[in-house]
Amino acid sequence: MKKKLLGDDRRAQLLHILKTSGKPVTGTELARIANVSRQVIVGDITLLKAKHEPIVATAQGYMYFHTSATQSSERIVACLHGPERTEEELNLLVDLGITVKDVTIEHPVYGDLTASIRVSSRKEVKQFLDKIAATNAAFLSELTDGIHLHTLIAPSEELLDEAEDALSKAGLLVL
Template identity: 65%
Template structure:
């Protein structure tokens, strides 16, 4: 696209899908807005329209991510784990998990009115944990777990069951894992 060319409507949404699919990592609304030569708010609206058409796009703390439904899923094991801690231990919790080679896909809480609320996290490395924590701190956003006195779930993903087991052991030793 040439500098200054403004993409409009359906063509812009087609390009957003293409850029997200090709990126393989999150792209921020600002990055997408710059590529399309529109405002970030236009991108937010476009992403909403694409999601309404069942495009597998999620918003993470690092930006928008296109989730290919068959991208490596057969090679990964997933497990939902229950945790309990205050906000001051969030970074520790996330680092304990990623240090075992495990991805934290999301955080889930059970809200008394809305039921299960899920937010994408998508962190796999200490660098991504730092970025996530910086984003939380710079926006003064509250953690979902603060709505449930620290109780929350995470969907964990790893190439092997053993890695998730090791992450759970580390969480247990730190007094963060809720066991049944």
Template identity: 65%
Template sequence: MTDKKKLIGEERRAQILSWLQSEDMPLTGGDLAERARVSRQVIVGDITLLKARGVPIIATSQGYMYATPPEEASIERIVACFHPPDRTKEELLLLVDLGVLVKDVKIEHPVYGDLTASIMVSNRKEALRFLEKVNETNAAYLSELTEGVHLHTLSAKDEATLDEAEQALREAGFLLEA
């Protein structure tokens, strides 16, 4: 390990981009910091600079990912949901089990306006990891600020999958309808 040197500036940002592009799973700021031999805060700054240059990096609850274009076109739909925090696991697993990517959660806050948080879970393993991180950090769900009312951006390979997901949300009592 003594032969590894600290990466500097543009060299570090190029290496961060390379690491993100070569991984299928998110990399945490801590992991990137360890690899680059800098602080996590330096990595946060580097990610911000890369994003400002238009590099498609997304921050998820599991870490940073390079947003590669999907191999096949995906369809998106925003759905309005309502449930207490203790049903979040049920909601996420219902969606990912149907082959849906849950991209984010959005709320309308009375002071800050629209707030969006990236979730980016598409299978049980990712969903359970997300829920575990929320539990470990004792974080509140964004929807707790609006008494359970929230939006999700869902993505799937076709309209039929999104229709099925929306119907499953309706049957489970999650869908907020007029």
């Protein structure tokens, strides 16, 4: 039987796994590795985030966000469309080499609500949409009649300009 690591040692192990993985790791997988429940992992991740570790939860699992010189430009764009065009929107962006970091809506009661998306390939877009479908979750933009913001990350401002132009031509950008 595997030995359970205690608190700080377990969190150090989780941090090492996330930093070296290069891809999202599910809470279930982390729980298996650490020999604890998934709920313990959720608590550990919350504590690590509270210590300012750049961990994000995506539809594919937890990721450690490494800053990269190749992804140095960031821009927020305002989009408007129904849920049926989400796949088109995300694929248009990732096909240009853009990472869609998150989605934000302005809720009338809660103010700004932001959720991590972190997709940068068609495979990740599919995984994100499959997770939405499997959980029967609503898109945040459904709470605002399709109006939402995305934070986009790209290697250059020129690529972000190209992405904005493509969204506009597709009728997905709020003008």
